[in-house]
Amino acid sequence: MNNFSATYTDQYQLSMAQVYFKKGHKDHTAIFDYYFRKLPYQGGYAIFSGLEDLLEIISKLKFNESDLEFLKLQGFDDEFLKYLKDFRFRGTIYSAQEGDVVFPTRPILQVEANIIEAQIIETILLNLLNFQTLIATKASRIRLVAGDAALLDFGLRRAQATGGFYASRAAMIGGFNGTSNVLAGKEFDIPVSGTMAHSYIQSYDDELEAFRDFAVGRPEDCVLLVDTYNTLKSGVPNAITVAKEMEARGQKLLAIRLDSGDLSYFARQSRKLLDEAGLNYVKIAASNQLDEHVIKSLLEQQAPIDIFGVGTNLVTGDPDGALDGVYKLAFSNGKPRIKISESIFKVTLPHKKQVFRMKDENGKCIGADAIGLSQEEKITEMFHPFEPYKSMDVSKFHQEAILQKVMENGEMLISKRTLKEISDYSLSRLSELPIEYKRFNNPHIYKIGISDRLRDEREKLIKSSKQKL
Numbered sequence: 001m002n003n004f005s006a007t008y009t010d011q012y013q014l015s016m017a018q019v020y021f022k023k024g025h026k027d028h029t030a031i032f033d034y035y036f037r038k039l040p041y042q043g044g045y046a047i048f049s050g051l052e053d054l055l056e057i058i059s060k061l062k063f064n065e066s067d068l069e070f071l072k073l074q075g076f077d078d079e080f081l082k083y084l085k086d087f088r089f090r091g092t093i094y095s096a097q098e099g100d101v102v103f104p105t106r107p108i109l110q111v112e113a114n115i116i117e118a119q120i121i122e123t124i125l126l127n128l129l130n131f132q133t134l135i136a137t138k139a140s141r142i143r144l145v146a147g148d149a150a151l152l153d154f155g156l157r158r159a160q161a162t163g164g165f166y167a168s169r170a171a172m173i174g175g176f177n178g179t180s181n182v183l184a185g186k187e188f189d190i191p192v193s194g195t196m197a198h199s200y201i202q203s204y205d206d207e208l209e210a211f212r213d214f215a216v217g218r219p220e221d222c223v224l225l226v227d228t229y230n231t232l233k234s235g236v237p238n239a240i241t242v243a244k245e246m247e248a249r250g251q252k253l254l255a256i257r258l259d260s261g262d263l264s265y266f267a268r269q270s271r272k273l274l275d276e277a278g279l280n281y282v283k284i285a286a287s288n289q290l291d292e293h294v295i296k297s298l299l300e301q302q303a304p305i306d307i308f309g310v311g312t313n314l315v316t317g318d319p320d321g322a323l324d325g326v327y328k329l330a331f332s333n334g335k336p337r338i339k340i341s342e343s344i345f346k347v348t349l350p351h352k353k354q355v356f357r358m359k360d361e362n363g364k365c366i367g368a369d370a371i372g373l374s375q376e377e378k379i380t381e382m383f384h385p386f387e388p389y390k391s392m393d394v395s396k397f398h399q400e401a402i403l404q405k406v407m408e409n410g411e412m413l414i415s416k417r418t419l420k421e422i423s424d425y426s427l428s429r430l431s432e433l434p435i436e437y438k439r440f441n442n443p444h445i446y447k448i449g450i451s452d453r454l455r456d457e458r459e460k461l462i463k464s465s466k467q468k469l
């Protein structure tokens, strides 16, 4: 799945690249920053996801013959197409670790490459990182409220087309336990599981017979959907009959699934019936338009639900359609670069940079990241990026450098981690974050500051750009 064509880009990248090529700028080194401006879900943090896919994909990115023929039809000239024939990404990338908690307006990843290569990968980088970060953040919010319950991704059918593939991966990074998505399971080594559809039961004249045949077909992980006709009068009693028949064969029914109605009420009543039948090992799964708010509410109602299947609201990142991650030029051809904007909030930060996470003596994150120039080793005072009279003495904190080299000369430097490892890392980073940043209503705003040297460099560039006008 990781063999993408380099045409997975917006045409303007190639139009600009052709100009760079013709004007002899092709060997100019550029540095771009990836960051987002607004946290999704009005939350207090995001979970960075998609890095490994991105690195694998761009390390193999190229234009094949049919791509070049298509680009010729689009008006690109022969000399440039000859250059693209040998195109490979040979740049260097610095990045936060996949699974880390990240915050708005500070670089999460930095690309340093010749300007053509850096430009051509912009679109695929934004496409992969914005989507997976959005979904991993949603999954992490669901994991935060779900406690020890198992979380299954049921979203493929409702995903924005092939987005469902990467959504399943991002869900695992955010703390899900498995997926119904067979392809994602195979490609990303995710535990695959599933139950049965209403259509299966409807296709039989008799619900009990449908359950019996299924239990024979999948005795190891049999989950019976109990709400097709009447949950408490038919579905659960029939499931109990089949569970007893399975016991007689030395097997165990894994769970029943509720998919409609008041899930708390039905879970409680079903639990009672199962327990009275001596089936306290049979778990209860629930699905139906779940999200972090419904699951939180169900658990506050003490609904005895062991497994949540979450589809639509997970894989579409509902209610936020996209993460607004951007890719902005900070340096090129030996000079720092800036983008001026009417809104001070949108003025970019020039130069190659490093991001430092402030930690107390116990290694706990204090709720602040500072951005400095890459050559700064420690920041003594961090300034509010847009309100320079606000500052904070950070000299006493341990400062963790967040951006690490993950690719050099187009080759991945980091070793592949399993999704479980990335997810465990994510959970441990989340546990370092104070609770105020994790609540759903009015979470604390994580502080992002800049060093005095970076602030001065930005001021210098703003002044000189004003003088030119």
Ligand SMILES: Nc1ncnc2c1ncn2[C@@H]1O[C@H](COP(=O)(O)OP(=O)(O)OP(=O)(O)O)[C@@H](O)[C@H]1O
Residues within 6 Å of the ligand: 259, 260, 261, 262, 263, 264, 265, 287, 288, 289, 290, 294, 297, 298, 301
């Ligand atoms: N006890 C509960 N507390 C909070 N939310 C719940 C509870 N039970 C169910 N929900 C949620 O309420 C919504 C109910 O959806 P809806 O009105 O479509 O009901 P339904 O039972 O699915 O209806 P239908 O039978 O037409 O499918 C779902 O998002 C569901 O997850």
Ligand SMILES: O=P(O)(O)OC[C@H]1O[C@H](OP(=O)(O)OP(=O)(O)O)[C@H](O)[C@@H]1O
Residues within 6 Å of the ligand: 154, 155, 157, 158, 196, 197, 198, 199, 259, 287, 288, 289, 290, 309, 310, 311, 312, 313
């Ligand atoms: O509600 P979501 O969070 O998106 O979870 C996925 C939903 O998809 C299935 O319903 P569907 O009606 O598509 O098929 P079914 O007939 O098998 O229930 C499943 O039963 C869930 O209700």
Ligand SMILES: O=C(O)c1cccnc1
Residues within 6 Å of the ligand: 154, 155, 157, 180, 193, 194, 195, 196, 287, 309, 311
């Ligand atoms: O396995 C399931 O129960 C399942 C899979 C996809 C969507 N809804 C349910």
